[in-house]
Amino acid sequence: MGRSKDTGITGVIMRLAWIMLIAIAISGWTPHLHSQTPPVRSSGAAPHLAIPPRGEYSHSAQISEQVCDKFKDYCTTTLDGIHLTDGLELSFYFVYPPPKIRTPPKTVTIMLTRSGDDWEYLKCHDLTFLLDGHVRLPVDSEHDGDVLSSGGVIEFITVDLPRATFLRIALAKKVALKLCLTEAELSEDDQRGLLDLASRMNP
Numbered sequence: 001m002g003r004s005k006d007t008g009i010t011g012v013i014m015r016l017a018w019i020m021l022i023a024i025a026i027s028g029w030t031p032h033l034h035s036q037t038p039p040v041r042s043s044g045a046a047p048h049l050a051i052p053p054r055g056e057y058s059h060s061a062q063i064s065e066q067v068c069d070k071f072k073d074y075c076t077t078t079l080d081g082i083h084l085t086d087g088l089e090l091s092f093y094f095v096y097p098p099p100k101i102r103t104p105p106k107t108v109t110i111m112l113t114r115s116g117d118d119w120e121y122l123k124c125h126d127l128t129f130l131l132d133g134h135v136r137l138p139v140d141s142e143h144d145g146d147v148l149s150s151g152g153v154i155e156f157i158t159v160d161l162p163r164a165t166f167l168r169i170a171l172a173k174k175v176a177l178k179l180c181l182t183e184a185e186l187s188e189d190d191q192r193g194l195l196d197l198a199s200r201m202n203p
Helices: 002-027 163-171 188-199
Strands: 062-069 074-083 089-096 107-116 127-131 135-139 142-147 153-162 175-179 182-185
Touching: 062 188, 074 188, 089 188, 107 163, 127 163, 135 163, 153 163, 163 188, 175 188
Parallel strands: none
Antiparallel strands: 062 074, 074 089, 089 107, 107 153, 127 135, 127 175, 142 153, 175 182
């Protein structure tokens, strides 16, 4: 009798095992194996980009520092004189309360300027930066302009960048940009000018 009872219990266990295997097969579930590849984890936030130290940055662009307007109660530091293709002029500036900079500005404004016989970027002024040949950085741009009394037009394409985004551009080894269909690259001399401007965000 005892042997028959053991055989019956064994049969029940085997039937339960088969039922579990069938249920697993139907549900598609697979048991966790230690040999499985661990999940990919995020590396976290992008590293903080520090403002470069003030120093001697030799370049041919012009920097105007602490130009203050007492009627509007602000000062500006501007980098201009960067000449691109198709008659485009590139400049950067940031604004801060007078009499001098106390804390790094939160934003930096980019301005692209072009004079010509007719509008070139009125309907298309999409702007994208390419950093170090592989990092695409599209930005939101605005177009403005005026008809010149002497004939022709002048166009302004402006972008307000967060400080961190500007630093990504200033600290890159190589910078290219595309404005609508116009492509241009910043020279090493231009990049040194950007570093000079960025260094002046320090109090």
